[in-house]
Amino acid sequence: MADKHIDEISGVETTGHEWDGIRELNNPMPRWWVYSFYATVIWAVGYAIAYPSWPMLTEATKGVLGYSSRAEVSVELAAAKAAQAGNLDQIASSSVEEIIADRQLQQFAVSAGASIFKVNCAQCHGSGAAGGQGFPNLNDDEWLWGGKPEEIYQTIAHGVRHAGDGETRVSEMPPFSDMLTPEQMQQTAAYVVSLTQAPSQPHLVEQGKQVFADNCASCHGTDAKGNREMGAPNLADAIWLKGEGEQAVIAQMKTPKHGVMPAWLPRLGDEAVKQLAVFVHSLGGGE
Amino acid sequence: MLHQPVTKASVERLDTGPVNAARVRGPLYEKRRKIFPKRAEGRFRRFKWLVMLVTLGIYYLTPWIRWDRGAHAPDQAVLVDLASRRFYFFFIEIWPQEFFFVAGLLVMAGFGLFLVTSAVGRAWCGYACPQTVWVDLFLVVERFIEGDRNARMRLDAGPWGLDKIRKRVTKHAIWLAIGAATGGAWVFYFADAPSLLASLVTLDAPPVAYSTIGILTATTYVFGGLMREQVCTYMCPWPRIQAAMLDENSLVVTYNEWRGEPRSRHAKKAAAAAEVVGDCVDCNACVAVCPMGIDIRDGQQLECITCALCIDACDGVMDKLGRERGLISYATLSDYAANTSLATSGGTAPINPTRVRDADGAFSDKVRHLNWRIIFRPRVLIYFGVWALVGLGLLIGLLARDRLELNVLHDRNPQFVVESDGSVRNGYMVKLLNMIPEQRTISLTIEGMPAATMRVAGQATGDGRSFAIGVEPDKVTPLKVFVTLPKASFAEAEEGFSIIAEDPSSDERDVYQANFNLPGAAR
Numbered sequence: 137m138a139d140k141h142i143d144e145i146s147g148v149e150t151t152g153h154e155w156d157g158i159r160e161l162n163n164p165m166p167r168w169w170v171y172s173f174y175a176t177v178i179w180a181v182g183y184a185i186a187y188p189s190w191p192m193l194t195e196a197t198k199g200v201l202g203y204s205s206r207a208e209v210s211v212e213l214a215a216a217k218a219a220q221a222g223n224l225d226q227i228a229s230s231s232v233e234e235i236i237a238d239r240q241l242q243q244f245a246v247s248a249g250a251s252i253f254k255v256n257c258a259q260c261h262g263s264g265a266a267g268g269q270g271f272p273n274l275n276d277d278e279w280l281w282g283g284k285p286e287e288i289y290q291t292i293a294h295g296v297r298h299a300g301d302g303e304t305r306v307s308e309m310p311p312f313s314d315m316l317t318p319e320q321m322q323q324t325a326a327y328v329v330s331l332t333q334a335p336s337q338p339h340l341v342e343q344g345k346q347v348f349a350d351n352c353a354s355c356h357g358t359d360a361k362g363n364r365e366m367g368a369p370n371l372a373d374a375i376w377l378k379g380e381g382e383q384a385v386i387a388q389m390k391t392p393k394h395g396v397m398p399a400w401l402p403r404l405g406d407e408a409v410k411q412l413a414v415f416v417h418s419l420g421g422g423e
Numbered sequence: 424m425l426h427q428p429v430t431k432a433s434v435e436r437l438d439t440g441p442v443n444a445a446r447v448r449g450p451l452y453e454k455r456r457k458i459f460p461k462r463a464e465g466r467f468r469r470f471k472w473l474v475m476l477v478t479l480g481i482y483y484l485t486p487w488i489r490w491d492r493g494a495h496a497p498d499q500a501v502l503v504d505l506a507s508r509r510f511y512f513f514f515i516e517i518w519p520q521e522f523f524f525v526a527g528l529l530v531m532a533g534f535g536l537f538l539v540t541s542a543v544g545r546a547w548c549g550y551a552c553p554q555t556v557w558v559d560l561f562l563v564v565e566r567f568i569e570g571d572r573n574a575r576m577r578l579d580a581g582p583w584g585l586d587k588i589r590k591r592v593t594k595h596a597i598w599l600a601i602g603a604a605t606g607g608a609w610v611f612y613f614a615d616a617p618s619l620l621a622s623l624v625t626l627d628a629p630p631v632a633y634s635t636i637g638i639l640t641a642t643t644y645v646f647g648g649l650m651r652e653q654v655c656t657y658m659c660p661w662p663r664i665q666a667a668m669l670d671e672n673s674l675v676v677t678y679n680e681w682r683g684e685p686r687s688r689h690a691k692k693a694a695a696a697a698e699v700v701g702d703c704v705d706c707n708a709c710v711a712v713c714p715m716g717i718d719i720r721d722g723q724q725l726e727c728i729t730c731a732l733c734i735d736a737c738d739g740v741m742d743k744l745g746r747e748r749g750l751i752s753y754a755t756l757s758d759y760a761a762n763t764s765l766a767t768s769g770g771t772a773p774i775n776p777t778r779v780r781d782a783d784g785a786f787s788d789k790v791r792h793l794n795w796r797i798i799f800r801p802r803v804l805i806y807f808g809v810w811a812l813v814g815l816g817l818l819i820g821l822l823a824r825d826r827l828e829l830n831v832l833h834d835r836n837p838q839f840v841v842e843s844d845g846s847v848r849n850g851y852m853v854k855l856l857n858m859i860p861e862q863r864t865i866s867l868t869i870e871g872m873p874a875a876t877m878r879v880a881g882q883a884t885g886d887g888r889s890f891a892i893g894v895e896p897d898k899v900t901p902l903k904v905f906v907t908l909p910k911a912s913f914a915e916a917e918e919g920f921s922i923i924a925e926d927p928s929s930d931e932r933d934v935y936q937a938n939f940n941l942p943g944a945a946r
Contacts, residue, residue: 242881262836264834264837266836266837266840275848276840276841276842276848277843278843370843373843374841374842375842420848420850420903420905421842
């Protein structure tokens with residue numbers, strides 16, 4: 137460094153750096169500031185040794201504390217599971233009815249069931265469980281296989297038409313395109329629609345009633361109110377799973393469509409299915 | 424001569440200069456020079472002791488006041504219960520959505536500050552500010568251990584020895600203990616004080632309690648013991664704000680230049696030489712007692728917290744000299760300006776105190792003294808009016824507030840459900856807020872849409888239009904409510920309906936105007 141140079145105006149020593157006659161004053165940082173800086177440096181060194189920090193070719197250094205955010209998450213998850221264990225144990229040892237009767241347990245199951253539903257069921261039944269054409273609305277009071285808690289549990293656990301589950305719900309409507317003439321199908325559709333609304337061709341209703349009694353009543357019942365034993369839908373209500381109106385009825389008679397729901401017990405386990413059943417039961421249509 | 428001759432030569436002269444005077448300020452960054460405030464005695468000092476006693480008493484003792492609220496609520500008079508989101512203040516219990524009451528108190532505190540500042544100047548800074556109170560407390564400790572000003576200065580300048588180490592260690596230990604007690608008192612506002620104290624002692628209190636105590640111990644110790652006047656001068660925004668709220672009719676601590684100047688250390692000699700001298704004998708007592716390190720005789724300064732200790736110091740000297748008190752006094756700037764104008768013949772000549780005195784040495788009646796009516800000028804009255812109005816509003820709000828509330832959330836997904844008989848059902852999440860610590864039976868009723876029926880899941884069986892719901896004390900009761908409208912009555916949905924929660928025993932009532940959704944085609 138050059139000779140000591142004191143700035144005339146401020147009386148402060150300069151650093152000896154000069155650019156175009158402009159000199160830099162040597163005003164050191166306040167001591168507390170410098171010490172804080174040193175402290176952060178020391179901290180950083182300690183941190184780099186204690187925690188994973190240095191990126192290597194394939195992975196980062198492990199750090200002597202053995203910390204990992206993944207391990208921390210699993211600890212948190214375990215803690216959350218442990219916190220729920222009491223409720224889950226109770227759910228495991230109770231029937232769905234007993235869960236519903238216990239207000240506190242019911243609330244726990246409803247909120248747990250709601251999140252399980254959103255992950256596993258919303259794809260078909262919608263996030264609000266309102267379903268769609270061919271996918272039953274779980275909010276209403278129409279139940280193909282029964283709306284009592286145990287019945288709902290059974291449906292969820294073993295699915296509908298799920299190959300590979302011995303207890304699965306099975307029903308099948310035969311195609312009537314070979315057995316009935318197009319006129320007969322027209323007449324039947326007119327009759328079925330007339331049960332809840334005005335048919336487009338009222339004069340067909342009487343003949344349709346006869347055709348229905350001969351061909352459909354064995355499953356759907358003489359009054360067309362369905363049969364839960366067989367999963368036969370109630371045709372005398374305002375809910376139309378496969379579409380509303382005579383054309384939809386005829387289409388279903390010609391080439392019946394059958395929805396499939398997987399059996400959830402093997403995938404989710406007993407507690408989750410019970411919680412789902414409680415949730416579905418709580419949607420407003422449960423019996 | 425006009426003045427009484429100086430009869431007693433007992434006035435101690437202090438060789439001191441203000442630390443924070445503008446004229447002695449050095450470069451931008453300078454090491455702090457320590458201030459060693461001398462102990463003052465007088466009426467303002469006594470008043471400050473009183474304020475300290477009352478404010479510290481309130482702060483340390485409040486959490487220990489008990490208040491019986493029955494079995495369902497804590498029995499601590501003032502409690503901020505963060506875990507269950509309640510705020511208890513004697514007979515008042517505040518729920519989170521009522522926190523505007525606290526906001527209202529803050530508004531009142533703001534206007535109260537405007538009110539006090541415009542009336543009596545920076546009284547908050549000088550007497551009630553926690554920084555002032557704790558610095559005062561720390562100074563008491565310092566004086567007790569190290570002695571008054573001169574002894575402290577000697578000790579500070581002297582070499583390190585056993586005695587110095589012993590005094591310093593004792594002082595800092597007591598300071599830290601006060602800091603810990605301060606932090607300790609704070610956490611008692613957030614939990615049941617006796618049980619928290621027990622768990623603090625047995626080391627199983629929650630970590631947040633220890634860290635809060637630690638942080639507050641550190642800040643109290645650093646701010647009150649080490650930084651002192653620097654907090655007011657460099658860190659605190661209030662001095663700037665308060666200075667802007669003063670006007671020429673606010674009380675400020677004022678050196679009455681018009682009677683003090685020209686100051687003389689040798690009043691007797693000057694009098695003998697027939698020189699005109701003022702009342703100020705330049706003893707520097709006002710400088711020595713100032714905790715902010717300023718010389719009030721330099722005029723109004725940012726640092727001055729108007730603690731009035733210089734008034735006490737100067738009054739003591741004036742008493743000894745047999746002169747009137749009030750050379751330094753609380754005065755308004757307008758009075759000060761008028762008197763200065765009198766002493767300087769309207770600013771045309773240097774100050775001559777003979778112009779403010781009559782031949783007998785008493786003040787002429789042209790001298791303006793503090794007129795208390797000035798305190799009640801329109802500005803102050805307006806501040807008081809707004810302050811009182813907010814307070815009145817809060818009080819009325821507090822007395823008239825509902826202790827029963829109904830919150831309703833209409834289900835959005837699905838918006839409606841068609842039932843098998845063609846009727847349409849809407850779902851609602853109803854929350855009944857029972858805001859008193861007593862069990863109640865609330866009647867939940869729907870009004871409007873005469874054909875509609877209601878069902879309350881899990882609480883009551885069957886459909887109806889009114890149900891009695893048992894609610895727990897001081898809790899929110901969530902209910903899933905389904906309202907069904909038969910197909911034949913869809914036209915009614917246009918009107919919507921109301922959900923009403925009512926306590927028949929107290930006539931408390933809350934109403935929610937609900938919509939009813941139908942499939943688009945039905946409308």
